[in-house]
Amino acid sequence: MATCARTAWKVLAGCQRQLLRTSCPSHTGISHSAPRNIPVRTFAAVRAQKKDKKEESEKEVKKEKRVIDDKDRHKPFGKTAWVPVDDVYIMRYYPRTIYSAADATDMLKKFQALDFTPHNQPVYIDVKLDMKLEKKRKVDPFVSTVHLPHPFKTEMNKVLVFTEDSNQAKVAQENGAAFAGGVELIQPILDDEISADFYVAAPDMLPKLVPLKNKLRKKFPKSKRGSVGINIPKMLELFKTGHEYMVENECYVRTQIATLNMPSEHILANLKAVLADVCSHRPANTGPFIERAIIASHTSEALWFNSQDVLPEPAEDKKE
Template sequence: MAAPMVKPVFCTSRSILQGLCGFCSRHAIASRSENVLSKYKTSALQLSKYMSTNRLLKQYSKGDDAESLEEFAADLDVKEKPKKYKAWTPADDVYMIKDYPPKETTFKDAMKRLRTQASWSYVPDREYKDRHIDVTLYLDLNVGEKKLPAFSNLWTPPHHFWKTNKVICIAEGDGAKLAEEAGADLVVGQEQFPEIIEGEITISDFDYCVADQNMVRHLAALKKYLREKFPTAKKGSAGKDVGPLVTKFKHVKKYRVLEKFDRISNCIIGNLGLSDEQIEDNLKFLITDVCTHKPLSAGPLITKLAICGYRLDSYKINLNDYIQQEEQKETIVDTRSELEKIEDELRQLRAS
């Protein structure tokens, strides 16, 4: 048996306004709303593109005459509802933050809010006493018609925080002594290579592996077992001075660009045990390091910045305080190049 045909029901703006007439004053607004309907012919689906139904009902209910409705209808053409959000601003003082686009704030204001949220009584102190603070950097990888490949890098924050990394060092003789004094978790030589190959020493227990430059030529047998932790001079994990090398990798952090989303997500820059000034110094150092991967002449690399605490709200930070520094560096370089050109021209004139 064939299913019965169901006629589609279309809800037009006329039906919305007629429903509002009963909500406010049916016969008072109905006669005055005809001019608006004839001037702004739009459907309920188009109206819902700009704001939620409840907001639409409240806004129309405030209209006393046709002129106020015309002004509101004219505003619809200008203010389009943001994607993935209900509206630009909430209708009252009780709302969900996730339903509206975030507003930019300063770093100090964001940290003040995060510290306030972390001190609320219903947050368990044992588990989240010293929360980490992380940032998400939204990037513009376009350089003309080309696009920068996804990159990753190691950076050492000026102010250390949280736990230190576990480092295994491959060195012998004086280099082994320097590595132990610098705080290496384990120092191995050629005699311990069979233990690594047989699995008695598990490389996955360590975050990084560094090596003395004199030992690099003996590491070919361990390349299969060290994998991405294989120390090389290009990565900066192999060098002559083993002591500073171990100290560096004890506190080093890593960031990586997500190629699919063009952003660096959840890069930890500190914890609540640090002061706001120390966390901001770490943030500035990170931004400076990230911006080196794109020339200044191609435009800013970072377009948005959001800061968040572990299981706390996220806040959008104003980038002007950090991007201006890069612009000033560019102007300084330009002025220097101009001065050099002027000096060259003067020398040529004197010579002639």
């Protein structure tokens, strides 16, 4: 009887130890000799559903190609089309828009109002000339002075008159010449004691003014520029309020013609005067002298305009 009780007690003690081992956390420093059977249950992964190709094709946005209607005429060489479809486009892919002179002037005024830029900013033109002649010859670059119908300068130009005639010197002073004299003015000019915007001279003074050629350079009096003559009052009237321009880089005329706060009629009148004077240097029996014309203000974009709108009609057309 005692043996059965001891055996039952040992069995209960072993079961208690086994229960404590399985329930308590394990430590790395203690080794467990008793095997553990932990139940493990495996689950099957959810299989991904295949997307139908038809649904994907329906969701894809079809890119429609832009259609440009150019059936009536050929596309310009190297360009996409004659006229862009959208109002935002890359300019190099389309031909430039050529405006009339009046429309271009009005657009410059609108740009100034929208950009809040100075209203009295200068207005410039950039004209490319056809200087080619027969047998690989070219028209020589020229310098000219034109009388603008509506001057934009507030101050008059300083004009110096070379003459040894006392009467002509007196007339020059009465007509607003800054300086008038003969050979005695050469040395003060070389020493930079006297300077002027324009220099005019009587014909008999030209041989005596040779020492001033390197000093004055383009301002040296020449008959081609109208700065050599007998009618001194007429020359003074031109150069006091005249506007000078020149041909740069062989065939370009870049000059100011007005300010943006002037009325559009005054800007067009000055533009017409400058272009008419430029075309007066065109050789006889040649084609159009102006290849392209651009007008722009100091802060605006350059606008191409049709120069034929402001140029006077040729004499041949008037006769017909």
